[in-house]
Amino acid sequence: MEKYPGYLRKPFYYETDKMGIIHHSNYIRWFEEARVDALTFMDYPFEKIEAEGIMIPVLVVSCNYKQMVRFGDEVLIKPIVTKYTGTRLDFDYAVYHDEKLVTTGSSQHCFMSYETNRLIQLRKTHPKLHELFLAYYETTNKDN
Template sequence: MYSGYYRKPHYYETDQMGIVHHSNYIRWFEEARVDLLDYLELSYQEMEKAGLIVPVLEVSCQYKGMVYYGDIVRIDTFVAKYNGSRLDFSYKVINEKDQLVTTGTSKHCFLEQQSHDFIQLKKSYPKFHQIFANYLDHSSTNP
């Protein structure tokens, strides 16, 4: 079971008050998403090598608390939606006190790398489709 992505803010990510600047959370979401895909043994590098790209269509972030320099946070990343052509993630940033400090989402699609045509993963990349299908089956039975 995936245990989340742990992150300690860097000094340059903070403002004068030692609070993590809001723009960094979007980067953290990407780091956490890459970490989850690596855990699933489906890295961006492997997908790109196979001729597939997964661009970001939309991203959102809701701030509920502050993260300070020196804190350690866990970013829980979930596949919120997968239908073969779309892949949506949700994120929860939890501080060391087990408090929810930020939530977010990102929406993606699958494109053929050269033509940038939309593709159905099940048809064009069945191995990759099966990894997502297995993950969703497993996560729905083990919340």
């Protein structure tokens, strides 16, 4: 699998606070945008996952701010899968501005059925998606 290059994002003015700095709450949204973009890159967009009856709720999310990002700055967000079990999926995020690490974060997820609201094991229920997440995990952890 080709390595995902990351999600390029230019902040919008409405995402800033009174000081012109990106408000802290927006980074969590950016993490989600990067995850969704990575799925599209893998040719398995989120819409397809939902159409197959799978939901991927967020269980835990955290963010560490190292340097301010301002309106007009362009950032690159790199989501890295740190754990994949078939029922769980954990990410770390690195946010860069001008190649400098400005923010890090993480999120933990599970796979559930829309129909039953129960945890599912992708290996059994959706083997193609399982193999795709395994390949993504291996690709994102090669150089990390």
